[in-house]
Amino acid sequence: MxxxxxxxxxxxxxxxxxxxxxxxxxxxxxxxxxxxxxxxxxxxxxxxxxxxxxxxxxxxxxxxxxxxxxxxxxxxxxxxxxxxxxxxxxxxxxxxxxxxxxxxxxxxxxxxxxxxxxxxxxxxxxxxxxxxxxxxxxxxxxxxxxxxxxxxxxxxxxxxxxxxxxxxxxxxxxxxxxxxxxxxxxxxxxxxxxxxxxxxxxxxxxxxxxxxxxxxxxxxxxxxxxxxxxxxxxxxxxxxxxxxxxxxxxxxxxxxxxxxxxxxxxxxxxxxxxxxxxxxxxxxxxxxxxxxxxxxxxxxxxxxxTSDIIIEGDVSAQQGIRFNIFQLNQTYTGEDERLNIGPKGFTGEKYGGSTYWDTEAYCVPFYLATAPQDVSRNLLLYRHKHLQKAIENAEKLGFKNGAALYPMVTMNGEECHNEWEITFEEIHRNGAIAFAIYDYIRYTGDQDYLAPYGFEVLLGISRFWAQRVNWSEAKQKYVMLGVTGPNEYENNVNNNFHTNRMAQWTLRYTLEAIDFMKKNHADTYAELVKKWNLDETTELSKWADIIEKMYFPFDEKRGVFLQQDGFLDKDLTPAAQLPAEERPLNKNWSWDRILRSCYIKQADTLQSIFLYENEFDKETIRRHFDFYEPITVHESSLSPCIHTILASTLGKEEKAYEMYLRTARLDIDDYNSDTDEGCHITSMGGTWMAFVMGFGGMRVRDGRVVLNPFINKSWKSYAFRINFRGAWLQIKASQGTVYIENHSDVACPLNIYGNDYTLEGNQNLEVEHQSLITKS
Known part of the structure; x- marks a missing residue:
């Protein structure tokens, strides 16, 4: 640093x-x-x-x-x-x-x-x-x-x-x-x-x-x-x-x-x-x-x-989050659906200034909560406008029938990344784009976005997943071979848990979207079936079979899903035992040595645990965190934010604070010795997530804003604002209470520490703060 x-x-x-x-x-x-x-x-x-x-x-x-x-x-x-x-x-x-x-x-x-x-x-x-x-x-x-x-x-x-x-x-x-x-x-x-x-x-x-x-x-x-x-x-x-x-x-x-x-x-x-x-x-x-x-x-x-976060009692943490918010606000305004967010924004040349999956995975939540709805909608429309190019990208690799593979790196929808293990193997990006559609609809309630924009993108992505898997006679399961997950310190692996999980989830969500379209937009759906030559009987039944029979590597002894096949063959020495002079690994180790090691560049299996946390109980989340975090070196800017959120969910105060400072001050303190090349703009959306979803415990479920705030012991209080379906809320947490103000005329349904409330327009609500901190 x-x-x-x-x-x-x-x-x-x-x-x-x-x-x-x-x-x-x-x-x-x-x-x-x-x-x-x-x-x-x-x-x-x-x-x-x-x-x-x-x-x-x-x-x-x-x-x-x-x-x-x-x-x-x-x-x-x-x-x-x-x-x-x-x-x-x-x-x-x-x-x-x-x-x-x-x-x-x-x-x-x-x-x-x-x-x-x-x-x-x-x-x-x-x-x-x-x-x-x-x-x-x-x-x-x-x-x-x-x-x-x-x-x-x-x-x-x-x-x-x-x-x-x-x-x-x-x-x-x-x-x-x-x-x-x-x-x-x-x-x-x-x-x-x-x-x-x-x-x-x-x-x-x-x-x-x-x-x-x-x-x-x-x-x-x-x-x-x-x-x-x-x-x-x-x-x-x-x-x-x-x-x-x-x-x-x-x-x-x-x-x-x-x-x-x-x-x-x-x-x-x-x-x-x-x-x-x-x-x-x-x-x-x-x-x-x-x-x-x-x-x-x-x-x-x-x-x-509309976007400030206030931390009382910690200037370093305060400066860090405001720096991230400032850079996000000055990089993307959402006025033009032809534009997107480059990993370096306007701060440097690295990564070509192109669009990555970072936008959907880390930036969309920030704009959903702090900007007018059109801003995040334009980020989705950017991908819809590139659908035909995504289909052409897939065709170049041998996929057919409208299967769409969105590019790893793009300016105009064409793939323009020249590393094989990234361009052709890091295909979980398709799932991130599908999840962003779900996230947008979940947050805004704008289900009509599916007709036709969201549905067309989901269809193309689902067709890709259905062709990318293959049936394993040995396992009697569908498998996914030759991929790279979010952990780019592993290339060309089989059955990366996160990639398989996103494929399964996307197919399931697309089937749900079809049910919605049939009930609410029957005429539009019929036109789309004809336009895209959708064989409902054959294709949809194949998707259902893949959903049911997708393979996920699992270790019965530890009770954790494995990052990929063969992961336990590695030497699982914790990252804390690495000599300081060998960090970061990507500047000191050969690529061969990195690939053979257990060390994880960024959240991989834990990325899925975060996205689909409702499907796991807290002890399952804890087992996965305790297994994977000690061997994660956080040498991607996208890593600390996810770990902050999960550590907060588990009440791990010290780890949550450590990871928060790392993501919030990544560029200010030059954690990874690369700030000279430009700031990590897209990961700054992850920093906002780390705070609001981590310390604030904010989620959206069943049309409600869910809040489970916990506060670091060194802070007097913190406050953040979110826009939820026209209701502008300010949430302030102190060591004793959680105080919520509605700065709008729109009522907002809430769930705070498991209890349901309705906060009417221009009213406030105060509840007792409940500590989520654990000893572990």
């Missing part, structure tokens, strides 16, 4: 210059607004360690898949979210000496992400090698009101000198991705324009032909008063700039307010894109920095009103 960031309830603070951790800070303090984002790079030049990153939602490049050999079914490309134009840049010269914190003496430094208000500030005192001392104060935001725009206020104070300060604000599209093959660049210039005080570059993505116009417009102030400057224009391939010089005396302060726009052809016609960018930029320029900041603060107040 790297605990150099200061604990604060509402801010992420770096109060000293840490060049060795700069890329971590750039990730953690990234900004986004759903349509674009950028890392916390310095505005001025920096020769130290940095990962320059600006991103525009939905814009990607299909990079050629690089493998040593080719097999039928391999994807043609690996999608990459693109590093877009650097519109943040402001080169600075002091008396013709370059300002570069990598070369200067940094006398003081403070970088601060204000999560409550949605902006980033930096204050620096630096001494150049030539002797000039300068103070920097920068503040910037990406507007969630005008979502194609951002603004920077950048000030320089002449601390000990008189002379000249030269500034060069620019837009640079001549950028590359850190992970590009052979340093290839992905943008070609379409056009540009530069005048005194503003400029624009329009570029096109190779192969996919997206267009993006990035522009800037600026004003300059001296000691708080706007001044006119004689700016020289500069242009070269994919680059425009203005350069101007201001004479200063010791103590003078020069400020540039730089307004930026990033407009893509995803939302506007290519023809006239630059004209529209100018219009937007002129509009925010007219507003000015102060008004944009006020609008930003007000807009974030609304977001926090």
């Amino acid at each position: 790297k605990q150099y960031l200061i604990n604060d309830e509402w801010k992420i603070v770096e109060d000293k210059f840490h060049p060795e951790y700069n890329k971590i800070s750039e990730s953690v303090m990234s900004l986004g607004n759903g349509r674009m984002g950028h890392r916390a790079n310095f505005e001025e030049q920096y020769s130290g360690e940095t990962l320059q990153g600006n991103y525009v939602a939905g814009i990607y490049y299909p990079d050629k898949t690089r493998v040593g050999w080719w097999k039928n079914g391999y994807p043609e490309y690996f999608a990459k979210v693109l590093n877009a134009a650097n519109w943040l840049g402001i080169d600075v010269r002091i008396n013709n000496n370059v300002l570069d914190l990598g070369q200067a003496e940094v006398k003081s430094f403070r970088r601060e992400l204000n999560m409550k208000e949605g902006h980033l500030t930096r204050t620096v005192a630096a001494k150049l090698p030539s002797g000039e001392e300068v103070s920097i104060h920068s503040q910037r935001l990406l507007s969630i009101v005008d979502s194609a725009t951002g603004v920077i206020r950048y000030s320089l104070k002449a601390t000990n000198f008189s002379g000249e300060i030269t500034l060069r604000p620019y837009v640079d599209f001549d950028v590359k991705n850190e992970d590009s093959n052979y340093d290839e660049k992905f943008w070609d210039e379409v056009g540009k324009e530069v005048n005194g005080g503003e400029g624009y570059v329009t570029a096109e993505v190779r192969k996919t032909f997206f267009h993006v116009t990035s522009g800037m417009k600026f004003r300059v102030l001296k000691n708080g008063e706007e001044i006119k400057v004689d700016a020289a224009t500069e242009e070269r391939n994919k680059y425009i700039a203005n350069t101007f010089t201001v004479k200063v005396s010791e103590g003078d302060e020069i400020t540039i307010e730089k307004f930026g726009v990033n407009l893509s052809s995803e939302y506007h016609p290519k023809k006239g894109l630059q004209t529209r960018a100018k219009e937007l930029l002129n509009a925010v320029y007219a507003k000015g920095f102060d008004r944009m900041l006020k609008e930003q603060i007000d807009a974030w107040a609304v977001k926090w009103e």
Whole structure:
């Protein structure tokens, strides 16, 4: 862990210059607004360690898949979210000496992400090698009101000198991705324009032909008063700039307010894109920095009103959960069903910025409970829109009759992941997508989503499962061979419990959906039977047979389902006995050694225990947790959250708190030594789950909100909000009571510690807190 960031309830603070951790800070303090984002790079030049990153939602490049050999079914490309134009840049010269914190003496430094208000500030005192001392104060935001725009206020104070300060604000599209093959660049210039005080570059993505116009417009102030400057224009391939010089005396302060726009052809016609960018930029320029900041603060107040979690008595835990919520809210707004949530959001390039199963498994619950219903519905519609592509993906692997295999990694519905053991074996992702449909309907009550959207997706997935299993004469059961479960430290195994369980569950749920359709949407169902050539007699009876006869490996002695066939052949030495210098395993062990070990990257069998907990009694859950958690190394960001929930269910206070801090502060404290590559955005949905479903004990069953809160002994209280079918509830738990307020006119059915209540609109309810903590 790297605990150099200061604990604060509402801010992420770096109060000293840490060049060795700069890329971590750039990730953690990234900004986004759903349509674009950028890392916390310095505005001025920096020769130290940095990962320059600006991103525009939905814009990607299909990079050629690089493998040593080719097999039928391999994807043609690996999608990459693109590093877009650097519109943040402001080169600075002091008396013709370059300002570069990598070369200067940094006398003081403070970088601060204000999560409550949605902006980033930096204050620096630096001494150049030539002797000039300068103070920097920068503040910037990406507007969630005008979502194609951002603004920077950048000030320089002449601390000990008189002379000249030269500034060069620019837009640079001549950028590359850190992970590009052979340093290839992905943008070609379409056009540009530069005048005194503003400029624009329009570029096109190779192969996919997206267009993006990035522009800037600026004003300059001296000691708080706007001044006119004689700016020289500069242009070269994919680059425009203005350069101007201001004479200063010791103590003078020069400020540039730089307004930026990033407009893509995803939302506007290519023809006239630059004209529209100018219009937007002129509009925010007219507003000015102060008004944009006020609008930003007000807009974030609304977001926090519905999604904040308050912890009293633990600043570290409080900072962690707010950081996760902040990143989720600035990454995805749910306004466009064509967009989804990349594992790194707008904070880095790793994983290509594509959509994984993480969205359905870890993010949908957050948006269900904290955002309008359309937001989570759009996440489901994203998959429905890609159904035909999922069918084509399955056809490439030999599946027939409308069987659908959703991609492990995608931008547009096509599979674009190039690791065999992931792309073709980690098929439990299909089950996660099916479960998300169930979860959405269970939570919202919107059963009509099945007709036709949900049903069509479930049908395609069920057809896949029915073809993917095969009958074992030896076992007299249906088996699933050659898969990889959520634990990616095991590849090409037979009968992974979680995969088999999700297949069985999906088939059962699809049969239930068919019963609902027949009773409530008979005409639509008849049309869908014809459209998809559904043989009800043959197909549905086959599904029922698979449900009844699915094989699950089980250890009678321990009373636990095994992660896969042969799991007990492994050396089951607990992870606690591993030498510290060998952790994390994925950075210190060979892959061969990892595959032969018992160590679990993330919840696998326990993932099913969590999803289907109603089917297991508490002692069964405890046996599984006590067997699997000690051999889990939590080297996936998706691991600690599930363990927090199960530990909370079992009343294991210390383990629940340990796992909660690990998921909540995973990036802030760089637990897995990879935050420099970007934050783990999708796992942040899991962090919210860890808190609300773990400590809050929140579930939805039979149309009721179920609450079984327990509170860590070091906390005075905690509170969270959820939206359930139009009822906005705030749940506050203290050491003595659980207090629930209904901030709406809609009555809400509740079950608290096993007792049923109905909380009427604008009323409150108080019950005695019941300790769930056990000694084990």
